[in-house]
Amino acid sequence: MENSLLLTYLLLIPFIGSIVLLFIKAKKENLIRYFGLGISVITFLLSLVIYFNFDSSNSSFQFVHKFKWIENLNIHYQVGIDGMALLLLVLTTFLTPLTLISSWTSINKKVKEFTFFMLFLELGMLGVFVSLDLFLFYFFWEAMLIPMYFIIGIWGGQERIYAAVKFFIYTMAGSLVMLVAIIWLAIHASNYLGKFTTDLVELYSVAPLFDLSIQNYLFIAFALSFAIKIPLFPFHTWLPDAHVEAPTAGSVILAGVLLKMGTYGLLRYNLPLFPAASLHFASFMSILAVIGIIYGALVAMVQTDMKKLVAYSSVAHLGFVVLGIFAMTQESMQGAIIQMINHGLSTGALFLLVGMLYERTHTREISYYGGIAKLVPVFSFFLLVVSLSSIGLPGLNGFVGEFLILLGSFKSTVLNSWWYTVFASTGVIFAAVYLLWMYKRVVFGKVINPKLDDLTDLNKREIFVLVPIVIFIVWIGIYPSSFLNVSEKTSDKIIEQVLELPKAELK
């Protein structure tokens, strides 16, 4: 049972780190950078310890740590993880140090504040993934907004204030509806349980018994909040602005981890808590997902700004994840989970690469570039590998996710139509168009712009950031079993929770 504190330690490290950081003098910028990096590396190492101690043959929550938090309301501090949460947890702790390294020179004002917010953000993200109490979850969910808001608002581009406010209002609107829903859920559940509780595990046992109409309202309230975060079409318009204005580190975390919280939320809350409603809305959600896949790709195709292009591509990629979730087959569910990781890696890496270029030229306009393969071959190589991963080339990670999702949704009895998959599959074509077209315009051709002549190739630090990501891109592409095995029991369990509907007991 000594293991049960590991998750709490994991939360404490960035928390204590960010507090200690406040006592370091702001002038000592390098010390702050190394300190922040050190903390995030320790967090990563601890997450590996958790990874290796995790029993993937067990479908129940592990490393559970629980104690009373707010006595009167019967609210507990309760954390624990399953396979899906574990993968996202490691993704978070893996990406955070990489983003800190990538910001080493690009963030040169208010370094202390920046590092503080990054650690604070990591705490919030980890908290979301480990919470097993709805109140605690909501606490972290909201807490996470604040550092992100400031990261965009302080270190962002010219329109940063507009973007930050838009991001904040959009997500806040969703969150508040969810808060109402959480309270309603807990109150309504108390009719069944005889007590008020926000303990997720206990709610799992009673919420599925709610009447369909109640489930539907609760489903909508949760799903709205998650849909905005994902972002699911048509709630996506905050994303391009937020991404374009955010500094590289912000974009990477935003795309790499924050968006996953939406899909994570669907899997953790919507499906198991409201199975009847989930089935009821499966087609509707899948239609939005498929629209997102095509719409996101088409709009990405015509962007002139590289970051916007990548941002819209996220709408398409996350559409695949949502489709996989609501198809509710083993294949599609596993595909959705692995695709969440994939998107974190490849889109994260795309933002890193665009950021590296931006740091040199201060523009993200595609038309500014052309022919840089000759000038920056190492950069061009990494951009190619990451683009190919993103377009789902077999042998790289993206294919595994997309293939499983499409294969699963095709045979899904919940969706019960081939058309979802048929339309979604066209996304495969468009993905090749928008990314390789951008690649062609940026990397290939002749160097026409004389300003590019002194463009320098990636330095060792930048290569050091990208290599680990590329290793995972290939690893997941060739041998995804290492990751699929971890989440297998989780996805089986979620499907079971939805499809083997408990009979509503008459009260």
Added chain:
Amino acid sequence: MIDLIYLAVFLPLLGFLINGIFGTKIKNEKVIGLIGSGAIGISFLIVVGAFFETLSLPADQRTNFVNLFTWMKVGTLDVSFAYQVDQLSLIMALVVTGVGFIIHVYSIGYMHGDKAFWRFFAYLNLFIFAMMNLIMADNFVLMFLGWEGVGLCSYLLIGFWYDKDFEKSTTSAAGLKAFVVNRIGDVGFLLAMFLIYLFFDSLKFSEVFSRAVSFDVPEHIFMLITLLLFVGATGKSAQIPLFVWLPDAMAGPTPVSALIHAATMVTAGVYMVARTSVLYAMAPTTMMIVAVIGVFTAFFAATIGLVQNDIKKVLAYSTISQLGYMFLAMGAGAFSAGIFHLMTHAFFKALLFLGAGSVIHAMHEQQNIQHYGGLKKYLPITYGTFLVAAMAISGIPPFSGFFSKDEILWFSYTNLGFVFWLIGVITAIMTAFYMFRLYFLTFDGKPRFDEKQTHPHESPKLMTVPLIVLAVLSAIGGFIGIPEIFSGAHGNVFHSWLSPIFKSANLKLSYFGAHSHFEEYLLMAISVAGALGGISAAAYIYLKRPSIAANTVERFKSIYTTLWNKYYIDEVYDATVINPIVNSSRSFLWKIFDNKIIDGLVNGLAKSISIVSSLIRKMQTGIVQSYALVMMIGILLAFFWIILSL
């Protein structure tokens, strides 16, 4: 050696990694070339070993599996990196590694002095790796990995000289076009896989094919599956309507055109149909569609080939046309005849391209055959070998193309009917004509270039020896598939080797009507006479009376222009598909729907919030309240959304 087949697959990958990572450090062309061709050479030897080991086994034990590791295992899906060593995959592997090795060696000479010599060999090795996965895979998904992998290499190699212009555009645009058009086909392949998995609950060839026969699945499902697979094939093998990328693919270095865009990759679609012949046999309608598309593509591409002046363009259209023949064979149920033609075509078409490369080198990158002429005295080896290849593709006995093409024509006559045969023969005549037009304009007649300025000289041994080897194969390669009417008791060796593969498909297909040997001889005589006629016509027009060509062009100006512009297919696709999608995405989806409608709603709400809040701010002081305000308005907003989503 069968157990070691994975080495034949992975050695090229090793070559790719070594040259790809250390290429810039190695620098020495000889070392890089040795690593690159060595990897393929050893692969070839392993395949040869596996071939003879398989040959020594009894005929019913010639299918063996080599399992490496699990790739994806979810639910009932279980696909592995596993290879199926059987008669069909071995033939393909022999062609790919054998011809591949020859072309690698040739490339050492051809690419000499190129700045990115290392990169070229890295890509070429990666291509062989992908191609070997495509043909050796024991399941659809791994085949798809190879399928898209070769597409990637094709993309990278077409745009190899990424800063060069190509025709009206750039090499990288040609590469992009190839990749995207192939992806359209790949979606067909994907959907076919989904259907197969849905109905047969497996994606492993051996399981799917045995279940295809035993499971009770309606015919229209087979039709759908095979049609979708065929969509994939039309992309990869450049058939109507997805052929448009192949002519542009000529932007790549010529050895690439020989290896990828003639001998191996583009035949993947044919191979795939042959591999899944059982499924096709269950869907007679698809078979007919395949045959129609095949014969029509063969004819259509040949007509364009008649008028092109770029030596590589002519060869590109001839490739499309020859691939059409192979699909005609598939549609006629003559699977092993199609594979036979695939093999002989690999020999003579690789030879034609490598010969063209030798000419282009000698002529300082000039590719227009109107500016050649009389090259035979300058390039004796290139000339001799090119002539062999031209004879082979024209179907002159006893060169390899004669046997394979004639067999396809014969089966299209017996299994499909007279019309298919007739179009096939007309295409064969056109083929003989345009190949010898190319040949005469290049090697014969008087030089039409300034001999004082251009001094063409024969290519080095590294390039001519490969030409000679391929010439020998093109000349005698047909003898392993001599039809029964000539070989008598021995039967057709090639067919009996492949027959176990196509046994269950052939059992399903039954073609009626007995045909006499006389018929077979007669048709053969007609097609040979036709080919000779085509050659003579080319000789007469281009050697004796060049004015005829000019006059004909004048007289049939509109037809000529249409052919010259390749029936304007590219322009039609641009106008009807590409531009509408791009333009509406830009001007409607992005600029209006996203920026005006959705954002307008959001910003409109935000604006009204800020107006309200600025009013309230006057009454309130402090930050706590404004947070509360945001919350309140947020809730309102949220309810609005709920109502919207209901």
